[in-house]
Amino acid sequence: MTNENLDKQQGSTTASGRRSAKRSLTVYDDLQREIMLGVLPPMATIVEMEIAERFGCSQSTVREALIALSNDGLVERRSHRGTFVADARxxxxxxxxxxxxxxxxxxxxxxxxxxxxxxxxxxxxxxxxxxxxxxxxxxxxxxxxxxxxxxxxxxxxxxxxxxxxxxxxxxxxxxxxxxxxxxxxxxxxxxxxxxxxxxxxxxxxxxxxxxxxxxxxxxxxxxxxxxxxxxx
Amino acid sequence: MTNENLDKQQGSTTASGRRSAKRSLTVYDDLQREIMLGVLPPMATIVEMEIAERFGCSQSTVREALIALSNDGLVERRSHRGTFVADARxxxxxxxxxxxxxxxxxxxxxxxxxxxxxxxxxxxxxxxxxxxxxxxxxxxxxxxxxxxxxxxxxxxxxxxxxxxxxxxxxxxxxxxxxxxxxxxxxxxxxxxxxxxxxxxxxxxxxxxxxxxxxxxxxxxxxxxxxxxxxxx
DNA sequence: TATCGCTATATTATCGATAATGAAACGGAG
DNA sequence: CTCCGTTTCATTATCGATAATATAGCGATA
Missing domain, CATH: 1.20.120.530 (GntR ligand-binding domain-like)
Known part of the structure; x- marks a missing residue:
């Protein structure tokens, strides 16, 4: 319980219970999980508003999560085109x-x-x-x-x-x-x-x-x- | 003029002239430059609204630039506390x-x-x-x-x-x-x-x-x- | 029929305002 | 004087709406 990173993940992995802890982190963690597990397969398209609706949050919040995911190299964002799940070669x-x-x-x-x-x-x-x-x-x-x-x-x-x-x-x-x-x-x-x-x-x-x-x-x-x- | 990355930077380095090309990129490039040159020294505090005012854009735009900078490891963002220029050890x-x-x-x-x-x-x-x-x-x-x-x-x-x-x-x-x-x-x-x-x-x-x-x-x-x- | 320019559309990018939050300043009790 | 709870404040986080833009599809033209 001392590792900030682990905390982060638990914060939203435990999402079943409470739902505080930075909304965008929940989105980030959930999407990361789906990408890693292949639920969202390579090349899949991610639309900000769709995710926002799904998580009941605003586009800005999703946006922040997507930017974070692109930092991790899990998605690629193309200007005005959309966000795509990164290839895994x-x-x-x-x-x-x-x-x-x-x-x-x-x-x-x-x-x-x-x-x-x-x-x-x-x-x-x-x-x-x-x-x-x-x-x-x-x-x-x-x-x-x-x-x-x-x-x-x-x-x-x-x-x-x-x-x-x-x-x-x-x-x-x-x-x-x-x-x-x-x-x-x-x-x-x-x-x-x-x-x-x-x-x-x-x-x-x-x-x-x-x-x-x-x-x-x-x-x-x-x-x-x-x-x-x-x-x- | 074929390298997307170089284009990016020129897009805003040439900012003196036009001002299209994704507002947040301009902020990103300018702040990156200032951090790299030490104008913004390690540990300096960056406040989103101040930057927004300086560039004449909204907080969201600055926010996006700061997130990108934290991806590069040039700044560190602490929740509800502020953004700080990263140390260079x-x-x-x-x-x-x-x-x-x-x-x-x-x-x-x-x-x-x-x-x-x-x-x-x-x-x-x-x-x-x-x-x-x-x-x-x-x-x-x-x-x-x-x-x-x-x-x-x-x-x-x-x-x-x-x-x-x-x-x-x-x-x-x-x-x-x-x-x-x-x-x-x-x-x-x-x-x-x-x-x-x-x-x-x-x-x-x-x-x-x-x-x-x-x-x-x-x-x-x-x-x-x-x-x-x-x-x- | 191939090419070019235009328009329609889907999607992101930006904005301005409001809510949430963590830390520091403050004040009272011991 | 010190400790602990509370309030205040600076700052980020989130929201909902609007603007900008890249692509695809269409239609006219040669």
Whole structure:
């Protein structure tokens, strides 16, 4: 409950109950979920007024959410034409994985400097949440916790300007994985895999931690043959 | 005049004359310039209504521009509190350079597949524009053309989802460089340096081109001792 | 029948006003 | 003098309506 980002998402994920917490965030979260799950498939058209009607809010509010989604690279806005769900191509996805791998790997030595029991227990809790989501087969919730885990960890590196880039990579990774996997059944395994990273950190071994995260990133998504290598 | 991004900027840079071309873009471009040049220093507060008054537009229009700036990581928006110019720290800047180096380096083999005389002449022209800006000591205009050069080149790699990440890196690199250099006088040299990249590409030598861009990125900004290596 | 300019239409972009909100200033109780 | 609740204030967030604009479709012309 300390991660602002996780809070954000919960704020609207819990939308079933209350409905405060910035209207535009609710729209943002809901649309993001539908795009990531493919309910809104690549190339689909999004019309501001339609969304506004659906959520019972004004066009301006939707607009803000759509702009935020375009920041994440989930939609593309064309002036006076409309907003379109972004394509999800394999080449981009692979490059995003590499970028993410590099960012997270390089961050570990910095993370280690600030790694303490507080962060450790927070991350442990997040892993437990992942497991719970996995057991309920809630793929999307699992990715939400996964994102929270990696961003929370990265925050310890204290590189605020880089954070949004990692976030963007994570979103794209997750979207691509969800869109290109016929309901794979190793969800629980995915959650458990995070423990290795935590263990390496607890050990205080920078080299081991770096290797752990690099391995983690390159293996979560069993994309084609070898993701790590330059493709084609 | 083919690059949409360059067009954007010119559209409002030329604002002295006409004033069409999306009001919010004008605000966006002007504020971006002021932030990059330090006119609006890190931590400065930006109030939506003040900007609106200054540009003679409505708060909504400013709002859109500010959201876009926060996407670029140039400002941070805090709910109901205000918008603040983002800090520009060395650690972040260094990591951004590394990310950029990796992205651009890896892209070269893809770029080479599509590199033709049209792109070559476009980039040549951009270099000439850089030289012109350098001779007029217009640092900011130089960075604008530099951005156009690198993005235009990267577009040939056809990795649309990755493009915004590169753009973000470029913006941060330029801002940090401008903010931390007491009017350095090698502007013209900076422009000329791009020719090596073009030459390597024209030669069709992937390895050489990759090395050229990597070298280019790590040397443009003579940050501290060694940018390439992990710092601290 | 192909091309060019015009118009109709769908959609965003902008506006001005009002509501919501978080933080700081204030004041009273202990 | 300090702590805690309340009010006030600066600022964003949202709304509903209007203006601007890019595209598609149509019709006239050669």
């Amino acid at each position: 394999a080449d981009d996805a692979h490059e995003m994985i590499r970028i993410r791998r590099d960012i997270e790997s390089r961050s570990m030595v910095r993370v280690l400097r600030r790694f303490g029991s507080l962060l450790r227990s927070e991350l442990s809790e997040t892993i437990e949440n992942m497991k719970a989501a996995a057991m309920q087969d809630d793929v999307y919730q699992l990715t939400l916790y996964d994102r929270a885990f990696h961003l929370n960890l990265f925050d310890a590196a204290d590189l605020p300007s880089v954070r949004p880039m990692l976030q963007r990579c994570l979103i794209h990774n997750h979207r691509f994985k969800i869109l290109n996997s016929g309901s794979q059944r190793d969800l629980y395994e995915t959650a458990v895999r995070h423990e290795a990273i935590l263990d390496a950190l607890a050990e205080g071994n920078a080299k081991k931690a770096t290797a752990a995260i690099a391995h983690h990133v390159t293996t979560i998504a069993e994309f084609g043959p070898d993701i790590t290598e330059e493709d084609i | 060395a650690d972040d800047a260094h990591e951004m350079i590394r990310i950029r180096r990796d992205i651009e380096s890896r892209s070269m083999v893809r770029v080479l597949r599509r590199f033709g005389s049209l792109l070559r002449s476009e980039l040549s022209e951009t270099i000439e524009n850089m030289k012109a800006a350098a001779m007029q000591d217009d640092v900011y205009q130089l960075t604008l053309y530099d951005r156009a050069f690198h993005l235009n080149l990267f577009d040939a790699a056809d990795l649309p989802s990755v493009r915004p990440m590169l753009q973000r890196c470029l913006i941060h690199n330029h801002r940090f460089k401008i903010l931390n250099s007491g009017s350095q006088r090698d502007l013209y040299e900076t422009a000329v340096r791009h020719e090596a990249i073009l030459d390597a590409l024209a030669e069709g030598n992937a390895k050489k081109a990759t090395a050229a861009i990597a070298h280019h990125v790590t040397t443009i900004a003579e940050f501290g001792p060694d940018i390439t290596e992990e710092d601290i």
